[in-house]
Amino acid sequence: MTESTIISRYASHPLRIKVCGMTQLDQLRTLDEIGVAFAGMIFYHKSARFALKTLNGEEVKKAKLKAYKVGVFVNAGYEEIMTQVDHFGLDLVQLHGDETPRFCEQISSYIQTIKAFRLGEDDNIPWKIREFKDCCDMFLFDTMGVGYGGTGKKFNWSQLCGLNIKKPFFLSGGIEPDDVQAIQQFVQDSVAKDLFALDINSKFEISPGVKDMVKVRDFYNELNK
Secondary structure, three states: OHHHHHHHHHOOOOOEEEEEEOOOHHHOOOOOHHHOOEEEEEOOOOOOOEEEHHHHHHHHOOOOOOOOEEEEEOOHEEEEEHHHHHHHHOOOEEEEEOOOOHHHHHHHHOEEEEEEEOOOOOOHHHHHHHHOOOOOOOOEHHHHOOOOOOOOOOOHHHHHOOOOOOOOOOOOOOHHHHHHHHHHOOOOOOHHHHEEEEEOOHEEEEEEEEEEEHHHHHHHHHHHH
């Protein structure tokens, strides 16, 4: 499955959504009903949304979901990642730790790979991403926090404004239901020519890993009306 295939499949959806931290098979199926493009499952054992606590890989694989399945890993080894790619039938891998460009290249030679960058207020983004441009397929920009994983907080999106990322990227970090207007303003900036999808998680939950599907549906419809 190639990046161009993924892009062409959702060409009519200018603001695609990835719902991350999925832990229930029935909710994965509901994402398909809504039209969500990407379903994220976290394979980081310290996460409150650790997929292996509640999801069976073979059941997920056999479900033949329409949404692309994204496995989120933090400093995992190659064999561990490939095991879950096989068990869950993952379509993409998201590397959310301190993975090196060489490791990203190793993974991306087998499966579409997203490299996540946790941004602090003073980060030089072009410098931070420079070594990864040729060794992964997409980027994801998230908020810097203590440890790894999402913080549920936004970073300053204006840090991206005016940049030429030259690679499809996901915008993450505390996106919430009331952010539609702010997102619509952000997409007016030149950097948004490379904005591929919005990554949502904790602000759309009833409890960790259990999504409020009404909020997800309403957000999707508001973005795409």
